[in-house]
Amino acid sequence: MAEENKVKLHGMWASPYVKRVEIALKIKGIPYEFVEEDLVNKSQLLLQYNPVHKKVPVLIHNGKSICESLVILEYIDETWKNGPPLLPQDPYKRAKVRFWTSFVEKELLENVLLVVRSEGEAQEKAIKVVFEKLKLLEEGLKDLFQGETHHIDGENMGILDIVLCSLFGAHKAQEEVLGVKFIDPEKFPLLSSWVTAFTEVAVVKALQPPHEKLVMVYQFLRQKALRPSAAGVEVKEGVYVTSLSRSSPF
């Protein structure tokens, strides 16, 4: 009986996708076992639980595996109805939250990653696109919050808060590595105050890796994209990623 209800999460400390699921589990007060995966040397269990994508996060509940972070978030919300809801009740409000979550995932995240992985003119172009998307999001937030202050705390973070947090929780590290300030309070006041608010939530703070580690992650992602064939880096990559995997700060 106890085995049936057990929750396990296969993840990796540096993954923002995994972070989303951890935040959701903690907000709902769901106890879980965290299984740290070495992404260079994926476990047999991971490959068995996620044969299609072979990625983390994977949630195991009642012996069944659920993959893809956004799918997992909705599963968590629908399965554990006692904790704070991750989505509003009203269908139209739910649609708006899902729309903006999809926007952050597809339009913002992809382009921020592009900035990380490029340089020179290509990077300048990507930066421009990110600012355009941020502007759209800032406008969208006005509509979403309808002029009310959006109050976040450990009791009422929803999927949009969680997804945005998983992207911009590390905004200071992004700024340091990329030399670009995305979360600019002058350009995007609503977004900036929102990001500040959720980085202060206790659950988020507890799960956030230290700044230096986040800087290391972004530097690694950049190095991997820009100079993968630099002498020794390929050989070192396995070691570096492995050392990233094993250097969990907790």
Add this chain to the structure above:
Amino acid sequence: MPEEGVKLFGTWVSPFSRRIEVALKLKGVQYEYIEEDLTNKSPALLHYNPVNKQIPVLVHNGKPVAESFVIMEYIDETWKHNPILPADPYERAMARFWAKYIDEKFWPAARKIVVAKGEEQKGEIDEIQQQMKNLEGELKEKKFFGGESLGFLDIAANIIIWLVVAQEALGMDQILNEEKLPVLYGWLQRLLDDAVFKECVPPKDRHLDLFKVKFGSSIASK
């Protein structure tokens, strides 16, 4: 009545807006359909979806919803009869997982096949066949992904029809056929036979012609 004032902005060929037509028809919801010319988008479309200016957009009592899966979830939550998502959270997660797979993996692979050539095209075909085998694993022996009746994933998988027409336009038959993918092929026939679904498929001849116009140089002329 929640049914008042439902509009759908779409195009005749887009699988994404066709999905919404299926969902609305399955629920018996009356709606006004507006055909968009994507080279000349209407002020109404731009007003209702200023963020990505895309179809489909559903407007319900003046309030717009965009993104096909977001719209489908909205429809299911607003008109609760004839549910398109199952009741069980795990089954819902599976439907959403595979629907995402179709949009994020299958759709890009299908588009590549039409423009790729030679070895590259062959590689893309191998890839998409593997994807379809994965989908067969989810379908197993069911009549539809949704069980006895059409569900969320059946609707999402309408892109497979796009691929079948593309295959014909390319003068091929080896990408999806009964021999290679018997389980999916059987499902496809049942889908195309379904009273509701078959009303929501682009007319084949018109679709074939469009392929030839758009991908002219890749398509062998008949």
